[in-house]
Amino acid sequence: MRLKLIACEIVYREVCAAVARSTNLVDVEFLPKGLHDIGQAGMSQRLKEAIAAVDESRYEAIALGYGLCSNGLVGLAARSIPLVVPRAHDCITLFLGSKERYLEYFYANPGVYFKTSGWIERGDGLAQFGPQTVQQQAGMTQSYEELVAKYGEDNARFLYDQLCDMLRNYGQLTFIEMGIEPDDRFERSARDLAASRGWKFEKLAGDMSLLQALLDGPWDAARFLTVPPRCRIAASVDENVIKVVAETQDS
Numbered sequence: 356m357r358l359k360l361i362a363c364e365i366v367y368r369e370v371c372a373a374v375a376r377s378t379n380l381v382d383v384e385f386l387p388k389g390l391h392d393i394g395q396a397g398m399s400q401r402l403k404e405a406i407a408a409v410d411e412s413r414y415e416a417i418a419l420g421y422g423l424c425s426n427g428l429v430g431l432a433a434r435s436i437p438l439v440v441p442r443a444h445d446c447i448t449l450f451l452g453s454k455e456r457y458l459e460y461f462y463a464n465p466g467v468y469f470k471t472s473g474w475i476e477r478g479d480g481l482a483q484f485g486p487q488t489v490q491q492q493a494g495m496t497q498s499y500e501e502l503v504a505k506y507g508e509d510n511a512r513f514l515y516d517q518l519c520d521m522l523r524n525y526g527q528l529t530f531i532e533m534g535i536e537p538d539d540r541f542e543r544s545a546r547d548l549a550a551s552r553g554w555k556f557e558k559l560a561g562d563m564s565l566l567q568a569l570l571d572g573p574w575d576a577a578r579f580l581t582v583p584p585r586c587r588i589a590a591s592v593d594e595n596v597i598k599v600v601a602e603t604q605d606s
Contacts, residue, residue: 356379357381357413358380358381358414358415358418358570359382359409359413359414359418360374360382360384360419360570361419361420362384362385362419362421363385363388363421363446364387364388365446365471365474365477365478366420366446366450366566367385367473367477368472368533368536369533369566370420370566370570371383373566376567377570377571379571379572381418381570384405386402389478390402390424390427395425395426395427398424398425398427399426399429399431402419402428402431403431406431406438411434411435411436414436415436416436416437416439417433417436417439418438418440418569419438419441420441420449420566421446422441422443422444422445422447423596424446426590428440428597429588429589429590430587430588431582431587431588432586432588433586433587434584436584437581437582438582438588439569439574439580439581440582440597441566441569441578441579441580442454442580442595442596443565443596444457444458447461447469447531448565449566450469450471450533450561451559451561451562452561452564453562453565453578454596456562460529460559464527464529464557466524466525466526466527467527467528468525468529469529469530469531470529470530470541470545471531471541471561472533472536472541475541475545476541525552525554526554526555527549527554527557528552528555529557529559530546530558530559531559532558532561533561534560534561545558565578580595580599585601585602586599586600586602587599587601
């Protein structure tokens with residue numbers, strides 16, 4: 356089977372490892388990280404453009420290496436071949452192997468901030484999309500000094516606490532080790548970051564099975580959504596995360 360995979364570059368190392376092990380012929384296109392930072396409409400549009408550019412006569416399906424990611428997948432439609440999407444809230448599900456494991460860990464560890472090799476070497480900063488990002492438009496990337504210069508010290512303190520200190524609710528950093536890292540450089544970086552912020556650190560074993568199954572098939576309905584031609588993706592607001600609706604049907 357020949358597949359086209361469109362994936363976030365955050366899973367670059369993991370996808371490359373999974374492609375190398377897959378029995379299928381997989382052509383991969385990575386899109387820049389942080390599409391969810393440009394909002395649902397912006398992310399959806401970028402993905403629609405990538406899907407529209409695929410020569411579907413060459414493939415049996417298009418796989419998406421994404422989670423729902425703040426509804427960024429909502430509205431994406433299959434044309435002449437199916438779309439296959441993991442049932443995942445975001446990319447952390449892809450790293451942990453299932454939506455169930457992700458939710459179990461998330462609820463057991465409130466205030467957790469995740470890091471992986473991709474988030475460390477490709478995920479820092481918002482410069483990639485500049486003024487398009489929701490954070491930039493809301494003023495969330497401004498420094499305290501910049502806010503003081505614009506609004507005065509009292510107003511700046513309030514604005515910084517409410518908008519800019521995006522890490523104030525975190526107390527733990529969890530590094531997900533996927534088993535494809537070349538050495539311990541990413542773990543050391545994560546440990547150093549946790550120490551610098553006074554956070555608890557934990558290393559958690561990742562699970563490549565969901566990504567590998569995305570590239571290998573067959574795609575069971577419990578873990579994957581298969582979108583047939585002339586249908587599209589909608590959020591299901593339940594344990595399934597996403598669902599199929601007819602393309603002419605309202606959300």
